[in-house]
Amino acid sequence: MRHLHAVLVGLTLVWLLSGLPCFAQGLPTPVPSGPTDPQELEAFLDQFFAQKMTEQHVPGAVFTLVKDGKIFFSKGYGYADIEQKIPVVPDKTLFRVGSISKLFTTTAVMQLAEQGKLKLDDDVNQYLKHFQIPNTYPKPVTIANLLTHTDGFDSGWGIKAFAHTKSEMTLLGDYLAKRLPRRILPPGEVFLYSDVGMTLAGYLVQAISGIPFEQYIQQNILQPLDMRRSSFFQPLPSQLAPDLAVGYRYNNGTYQRRPFAFNNNVPGSALMATATDIAHFAIAHLQDGRYGESRILNEVTAQEMHRQQFAHHPGMVGSAYGFSENWENNQKALEHGGRLNGYTTRLYLIPEQNLGFVVSCNNNPVALPRELATQFLKHYYPVKEKPASPSPSTRDEQKPDRQLYGTYRYTSYSHLTLEKLGAVLGDAPEVKVMAGAGNDGTLALYVPEFKWVQVEPLLFRSIYSDTQLSFRQNERGRITHMFIGDSVFAALEKLAWYETNAFQLTLGLFCALSFVSACLVAWVSWLMHRSRKRLPQDSRINLLQKDKAPHPTPPLNKGREVNSTFARGRMARRAQFLAVLVCSLNLVFAIGMGLAIFGSDYWQLFFGLPKIAIALLFIPPITTGLTLALVIFTVLAWKNKYYSLIGRLHYSLTTVAAVGFIFFLNYWNLLGFRMY
Incomplete structure (x- = not known):
């Protein structure tokens, strides 16, 4: 009882003293938190x-x-x-x-x-x-x-x-x-x-x-x-x-x-x-x-x-x-x-x-x-900002595993439907992971100066805050994901080099330029052919005589060779027509789908794809089949020498672009009707 009495007296004195201004002056005044006045x-x-x-x-x-x-x-x-x-x-x-x-x-x-x-x-x-x-x-x-x-x-x-x-x-x-x-x-x-x-x-x-x-x-x-x-x-x-x-x-x-x-x-x-x-x-x-x-x-x-x-x-x-x-x-x-x-x-x-x-x-x-x-x-709810943690400068600091470096993408996007295109628009941005500036054993996101310190394997801490950064690997030891600790939404998957937006956009640009080039070459060839047909008759006779002058009359046993040359010319024209057809259809699809999707109001797509976009989706299966024929014609072009060396190289480049475009379409789920 005596101890209890002493405690009560002590509490009473504290309460009394806390109410006196002269004693309260030296005590910190509590800062109110939260709104108190409407x-x-x-x-x-x-x-x-x-x-x-x-x-x-x-x-x-x-x-x-x-x-x-x-x-x-x-x-x-x-x-x-x-x-x-x-x-x-x-x-x-x-x-x-x-x-x-x-x-x-x-x-x-x-x-x-x-x-x-x-x-x-x-x-x-x-x-x-x-x-x-x-x-x-x-x-x-x-x-x-x-x-x-x-x-x-x-x-x-x-x-x-x-x-x-x-x-x-x-x-x-x-x-x-x-x-x-x-x-x-x-x-x-x-x-x-x-x-x-x-x-x-x-x-x-x-x-x-x-x-x-x-x-x-x-x-x-x-x-x-x-x-x-x-x-x-x-x-x-x-x-x-x-x-x-x-x-x-x-x-x-x-x-x-x-x-x-x-x-x-x-x-x-x-x-x-x-x-x-x-x-x-x-x-x-x-x-x-x-x-x-x-x-x-x-x-x-x-x-x-x-x-x-x-x-x-x-x-x-x-x-x-x-x-x-x-x-x-x-x-x-x-x-x-x-x-x-x-x-x-x-x-x-x-x-x-x-x-x-x-x-x-x-x-x-x-x-x-x-x-x-x-x-x-x-x-x-103001708080004093904590000073940034000093960047590690010791040479003994273990450097991060290089397999952590690379490009990561936020996971909240459609992987299996054509809505994947939304990732290009920024719904699923990419994050670059690299070595920190100064080669001081840190990891960096976005830019070398945005540093993270390793605290244990696959776990890092920002030098600016207590935010954590972790990585996950699969059973084979390969890094699959990165997680930024300030938001559960910040889950990112590691991308292969061919999955990055930079590569995909470069591939798309290469294909588009190749298709345009093939169409332009065919257009120029057609104009030249037309211009020859429109020459005056005398000029055409002179050209024919000029062509015949250096060449002796072919013997009868070379008739087959002439027929073979004619056949090669016909196949060459068919090959060129097929290349132009594939390139033109691919360009129509790319331009049309771009206008239909990216030119539309985002929320309107929730009502369904525009009819023009649905119609355009018929094109990729067609061009995919035609591209297989294009590969065959490319082999024949080299075997039978349809064109000059430069012509064959250009035709081959067009075929490579057409095959690459199939890969591009498939990656973005545009090959077929993958709407849901």
């Missing part, structure tokens, strides 16, 4: 949106922040409909939130797991009745793999994901059965973001619950969370449809309205909601499944959903179920983004601060949501 937050946001909406041509936006279980601040900016001058209102204007839909799908799966209707480690195939996932690899795809984007399915799924009308939509089960992409990686090894896994997860919700997916979400998530202005149904219910913000595309100085897209990928990206409704969902997850008196998940299940379930290497940020992790300014966040044609959204939660926010726009600014999160954290 007016100050509004001033910060007003400045941000005024600048960024102008720079990135955003017609309308909305921001809602929740804190300690309540909506702390909410405001709309700009217009939901420019032409009608309808402003964005946070609790009225609906946005298409795209892949934020996946969080609702994941929550639904966790509900079923909580009820014992499924197990996350179950093989997905045991719940599929009308189709099955092929057993490409020994390990099966589990439900947990679907929720962490580690199922190993190829990413290509965009073409014909949209329909123009409700009647053109495909039922969820049929859509999956027809469009299920191939598996390209064993499950549980690499984060490969795509819509496939979450759509499969949504189909399981529908199959196990026995009711349509949209209806399940409405009854079990939206209604308990009082999300009255949200829906997965397409089209929207009549009472909500007038308040959907118009999606825009900014092009050539004007805002162009995008058509409403009926999305076949319902569980992955079909949700439409107001910012305040999404705020209710955010509050429920920040409070481990509880919103007011309602609960959509029990506490243990919610915590399991938020816990890291996958990372490429221990200590790196990874993915939870549905959410991806983010670590910035000493704040660990759970987040998810969403993009659809004309809409962009981001949901950002900081569980330890019991705070989160959602931002939506009615166009597709690439940087705005990410810049907002970064500036928000710098403003409200």
